[in-house]
Amino acid sequence: MKQIIQSFKTGETILEELPAPQVKRGHVLIQTTKSLVSLGTERMLVEFGKSNLISKARQQPDKVKMVLDKIKTEGLMPTLEAVFNKLGEPLPLGYCNVGKVIEVGEGVSEFKVGDRVASNGGHAEFVCIPKNLVASIPDNVTDEQAAFTVIGSIGLQGIRLCEPTLGETIVVTGLGLIGLMTAQLLKANGCNVIGIDFDQMKLDLAKxxxxxxxxxxxxxDPVKTVMQLTDGVGADGVIITASTKSNDVISQAAQMSRKRGRIILVGVIGLELSRAEFYEKELSFQVSCSYGPGRYDEDYETKGNDYPLPFVRWTEKRNFETILSSISKKYIxxxxxxxxxVELKDYLKIYGEIGSSKSIASLLNYSDITYSNTITVSQNRGNSSNKSNKGVAIVGxxxxxxxxxxxAMMNLGMDLQYIVSxxxxxxxxxxxxxxxIQSTTDYDQVLKDANINTVMITTRHHLHAPMVKAALMAGKNVFVEKPLALNNEELKEIINAYNNSKATLTVGFNxxxxxxxxxxxxxxxxxxxxxxxIATMNAGAIPPDVWVHDLKVGGGRIIGEACHFIDLISYFTGSKVVSVCMNAMGINPEENTDNASILLKYENGSNGVINYFANGSKAYSKERVEIYSQERTLVLDNWRKLKAYGFKGxxxxxxxxxxxxxSQFTLLAQQINSGGDSLIEFESLVNTTQASFAAIESLKSQSWVDVMN
Structure with a gap:
């Protein structure tokens, strides 16, 4: 399929050939017919991409500080590599998509194949969208009209926050696409609407x-005119849909508001506020978040858990439906x-002059679409004539x-046949x-390919166990990034699959x-x-809504990350963990934590302590390991400096x-090319995984927990 993407590194807007997505649980697969280009938002992204590094840094001072902290702890070159890799990530453009459903995922009952739907999908021939971000299109609404659904919902959410009542005067600052739809919706709500813009064409349309x-x-003069139109009272509300770096807009909004007026920011403007302007009138100011309640909530958007209507009347999906209903009933x-x-292939007619475009709404039309979930990307490796059944597939x-x-795998001689995303x-x-050679979205195709020797899995943690099990059952050797599994049931299934397979299994305990x-x-x-x-991990805090904290998806940071150090200590001791006790910070710790101390008792009498902390300074070393043995001590600082005390010579x-x-991937490449056992004994992998589970059980029971044998 084809999709429009934006390069942050070069600023180039590209129509890219990609494998089409596959439908997922709780999602619908949509074949696009129309999509709308949000000129304001997408113009900002294009212009940011075209700017130089210094300009990018000035626009993101918070990211600059993160870079400086990373340099202190990890060094200059690794940090620069990370920065340039980040800039090299292409961004898919677009969020106003219309099409027909061609496949429905498990757990979706609201839609069926053939339904016309609007969603926040991008400019792509096929999109896979969670059900709470999709809305059915009324029969009397065309695809072109339905393409305005998401844009309209952005304006509608600003209106809902403003809470206008019949007869109130509301000012809309910025009559771009969102502003014009916002003004119409306010008019339909019975408000007196005043629109401000510098473009006379848009003003004439609003009239x-x-x-x-x-x-x-x-x-x-915007302020004097509004005061005159309201008999000196001022506007009841101001909704700002403009895009400018100037602070004048917010100042004018405050000046033109009545006492205790409401100001809602939908667009992007300078925000140096004057306390006096807000204080004297007791003005309220609120920033509107995209399409409405549910936005950026993983439970709502990705997992499909709706908010109960009696408590959250207007979610983003219900806002979508409201806009479609308003178009259907001719309210707007x-x-x-x-x-x-414009036809999709002619996309540069829009993006080529997006910086100077006077268009209000530009639509892309999609035709001659062919679905394929695998594409050939490179011919430089592994030609069919020399296939040796040693192909590698990367999943994630x-x-x-x-x-x-x-x-790390560059120049190791691996035959990289697939990457799955x-x-x-x-x-x-x-x-x-x-x-x-090939990019695909179809994991099953990889497992069916007889040329694939090894599958390397680096997906989110909840997919590790089922993918490992499927690969072993297909006779593929497996490398999986930690963790191996998230619970004992998954681990048992892997053990059974491994015992019934001749394949090898390695976990990325690097x-x-x-x-x-x-x-x-x-x-x-x-x-x-x-x-x-003693192993100390100064892990650093990550926001609570990041997927790693989700016990069903990431397993939490102890199972998902601290397992690294259980394996490391097992390697140093040459023994297996027999018992675990974990204590976490807080009076009433939950089963999920990222501030904990883990005690490990080993079969040979060794002791291990893992301090996994997320409340330390990022300026301090991230990892530290100490070994005490026979009046000797080794101290490793952040995998850069090793010191010894009491060791002769x-x-x-x-x-x-x-x-x-x-080193890990070098050994793996040798194993793939020459055969041999797993890099780490299977029994050790199982023991480490069981020990991580025991740590969580210990936290729940507040006692020592024996590790299963």
Missing amino acids: KWGITTINPAQGE EVDPLITEV AGNFTKMTMLP SGGLSGTTLAKKFQI RRFSPHALKMKKAIGYGDTPINV FKGMKSKLDKGHK
Whole structure:
């Protein structure tokens, strides 16, 4: 399929060939017929992409601080690599999509194949959208009209926050596409509407709908005019839909408001507020969030959990439906807003001059569409004539794959046949960069390909176990990023699949392969003498709504991340965990935590302590490991500096940040090409996974928990 994307690195707008998405649970798969270009929002993205690095940095000072902190802890080059990788991520454009449903995912009953629907899908021939971001189109509404659904909902949410009543005077500042639809909706609500803009064409259009207009470009003073039109009272509400860096807009909004007036920001403006202007009138100011309640809520949008109507009357989906109903009942008109309709292949007629365009609404038309979930990207590797059944498929195209795994795998001689991603864009981008032959959204196709020897899984954690199980059952060797599973039931299924397969299984516990870890292990010896190990992870706080915290998706940070150190300590001790006790910060800790201390008791008498903390300074080292053995001590600081105390003839070690990824994937490449056992014994992988589960059980029971054997 074809999709319009924006490069933040070059500023180029591209019509990209991508594999089409597959339908997912709680989603519908839509074949696009029309999409609307949001000239205001998309113009900002295009212009940001075209700006130089210094300009980008000035626009995002908070990101600059994050970069400086990362340089202090991880070094200059790793940080620069991360920054340039981030800038290299293409952005899919568009969020006003119309089409017909061609497939319905499990758990969706509201839609059926053939339904015409509007959604927040992008400019792509096929989109897979969660059901709460999709609305059915009334029969008397055309696809062109329905393309205004999402844009209209943005304006509608601003109106709902303003709470206008019949007869009130509401000012709309900025009569672009959102502003013109907002003004119409206010008029339909029985309000006296005043529109402000510098474009006379847009003002003339607004007049046809009975909207009073003000054009500052012709010398009209917005504040004085509004005060005059309201007999000196001022506007009851001001809805700002403009886009400007100037602070004048917010100041004028305050000046033209009546006492205790309401100001709602829908657009993007300068926000240096004058306290006096707001204080004297007791004005209220609120920023509107996109389409309405539910926006950016993972439970609502992705998982499909609706808010109960008696408590949340207007969600983003119900706002979609309201706009479609308003168009159907002729409360608002959108046909006059359409400036042009362009075929998708001619997209540059819109984007080529988007910076100077005077269009109000530009529509893209989709025709001659062919569905394919796999595309060939590169011919530089693994030609069909020399296939040797040693092909590699990478499943997952997120940050770890892009910034850590694939760079570490370069020049290792792996036959990279596939990369699998859910949407197709991220996978195709990486396929081009790292010369992977095919990009696909179909995992089953990979498992059926006899040329694939090894599947490397780096998806979100809840997909690890089912994908590992399926790959083992298909006879594929498996590398899976940690964790192996999220619960004992999943682990049992993997154990059964492994025992019934001749394939190998490796979990990405990379730290044991670091040169620092190897030198530490050699120093303390390979005997069975008990040792004490303390591992501290200054993990840093991440927002509570990030998927890693979701126990059903990420498993929490202990199962999802602290397992690294359980494996590392097991490697140093040469033994298995037999019992675990975990204590978490807080009076009443929950089963999910990222501030905890874990005690590990080993079969050979060794002790391990893992301090996994999220409340430390980012300026401090992220990881620290200490080993105490026979009156000797080893201290490793952030995988860069190793010091020894009490070891005769032992020299310390310094290096750039090296957590063992390169060594791990080098060994994996050798295993793929030459055969051999898993990089880590299967029994050790199981023991580490069970120990992570035991840590959570210990937190619940507030007691020591034995690890299953």
